[in-house]
Amino acid sequence: MGLVVQKFGGTSVGTIERIKNTAKRVIAEKKKGNDVIVVVSAMGKTTDQLVSLAKELSPYPSKREMDMLLSTGEQVTISLLAIALAEAGYEAISLTGWQAGILTENVHSNARILNIDQMRIQQYLKENRIVVVAGFQGINDHNEITTLGRGGSDTTAVALAAALHADKCMIYTDVTGVFTSDPRYIPSARKLSAISYDEMLELANLGAGVLHSRAVEFAKNYKVPLEVCSSMEEESGTIIEEEVQVEKGLVVRGVAFEDEITRITVFGLKNKITNLSGIFTSLANNNIDVDIIIQNHTVGENPYLSFTIKHEDLRDTTQLLEAKQGELGFDHFEYEFGLAKVSIIGSGMISNPGVAAKMFDCLTRNDIQIKMVSTSEIKVSTVIEESHMIKAAQSLHTTFELDVVEQGVS
Ligand code: ADP
Ligand code: ASP
Ligand code: MG
Numbered sequence: 001m002g003l004v005v006q007k008f009g010g011t012s013v014g015t016i017e018r019i020k021n022t023a024k025r026v027i028a029e030k031k032k033g034n035d036v037i038v039v040v041s042a043m044g045k046t047t048d049q050l051v052s053l054a055k056e057l058s059p060y061p062s063k064r065e066m067d068m069l070l071s072t073g074e075q076v077t078i079s080l081l082a083i084a085l086a087e088a089g090y091e092a093i094s095l096t097g098w099q100a101g102i103l104t105e106n107v108h109s110n111a112r113i114l115n116i117d118q119m120r121i122q123q124y125l126k127e128n129r130i131v132v133v134a135g136f137q138g139i140n141d142h143n144e145i146t147t148l149g150r151g152g153s154d155t156t157a158v159a160l161a162a163a164l165h166a167d168k169c170m171i172y173t174d175v176t177g178v179f180t181s182d183p184r185y186i187p188s189a190r191k192l193s194a195i196s197y198d199e200m201l202e203l204a205n206l207g208a209g210v211l212h213s214r215a216v217e218f219a220k221n222y223k224v225p226l227e228v229c230s231s232m233e234e235e236s237g238t239i240i241e242e243e244v245q246v247e248k249g250l251v252v253r254g255v256a257f258e259d260e261i262t263r264i265t266v267f268g269l270k271n272k273i274t275n276l277s278g279i280f281t282s283l284a285n286n287n288i289d290v291d292i293i294i295q296n297h298t299v300g301e302n303p304y305l306s307f308t309i310k311h312e313d314l315r316d317t318t319q320l321l322e323a324k325q326g327e328l329g330f331d332h333f334e335y336e337f338g339l340a341k342v343s344i345i346g347s348g349m350i351s352n353p354g355v356a357a358k359m360f361d362c363l364t365r366n367d368i369q370i371k372m373v374s375t376s377e378i379k380v381s382t383v384i385e386e387s388h389m390i391k392a393a394q395s396l397h398t399t400f401e402l403d404v405v406e407q408g409v410s
Pocket of ligand 1: 008009011012041172173174175177179181182183184203211
């Protein structure tokens, strides 16, 4: 007998019919003789609807109150699923994040999980109950409800699987696995039978919303056996694991993209040494995630600095830069929104020079201007106009032969 963590996303629990279907999947796992912990998201588009309600009252609602509000979505689903399981004759108990012992840092709207007090869950499992946990939420050490960032239920599931040494963690969603690109926008995207933790981490970080990137971090750090599969169809999904054998010659494994990127450029940095740390420390202290950073220094001129942020952080960023202009020491700053990031990912890149050149050539042939570039051993990211995002992703998908090649033989 083992322990299995199953996670069902919003679409998979979007209606009462789907909650019944989810209950069947949970029961099937229980019938195999396993202990089961189920993590669920809010029903359908509930979280978006709750955000809209708050926005009707205020353009910038307090993050503490938003966490209070958004955490209610998952609470509806846990109770309904526990009711459905009981109705089918299985003992189940629903737990909110704090009841499940999920302790997070003192940050609202994007908190990290710090620790899981497993006592209560262990007790219920010992009593042979199915434990249904609300995804995406926890509690901080001031007893305040926190949330883990959009898509954070995946992280709840993987963190629980890591803490309780589960034998596997299944992420049930509305696609049949991890694809070479988002199948909703790239029709020729193909399902990968397996992908490495590192590649999945890059895909998730670079915009592939199928998994929350912190969930992949947990899975990688604690070697959690992870599978993404469909909650509706009976086909095998994608295994995420340490090493994946890739067919010879396959350099790029996926194309990811993300819209609503804003570029900030800070001109006339006066003190080259302290400016950078001052700016980025201030941004970090305000929980503003910075992505691509480029500093340019030509002889005889003050250096300038460009970096990208998510559009939702623009207001906080501009307020911060305005307030600290004197202290940080720069002339002025500008911003440009309506941008997108399009990236290619694959561990085969390390040993294959020319991948970036091929990417730039493809974008140039499509008349797409590249505004920023960032590379690592296993990815190349470009910032381009948002209006070209899908065209760029589709062309890169074709150029790197992802439309045709059967992938990920593990
Ligand atoms: P859930 O509510 O189950 O968590 P999400 O909407 O968060 O579901 O994630 C599933 C969605 O992720 C898919 O519908 C798909 O559009 C999107 N997606 C983005 N990139 C990928 C990818 N590379 N492979 C599969 N799905 C992807
Ligand atoms: N309900 C939250 C969201 O929509 C968390 C999740 O689904 O993972 O982002
Ligand atoms: Mg999700």
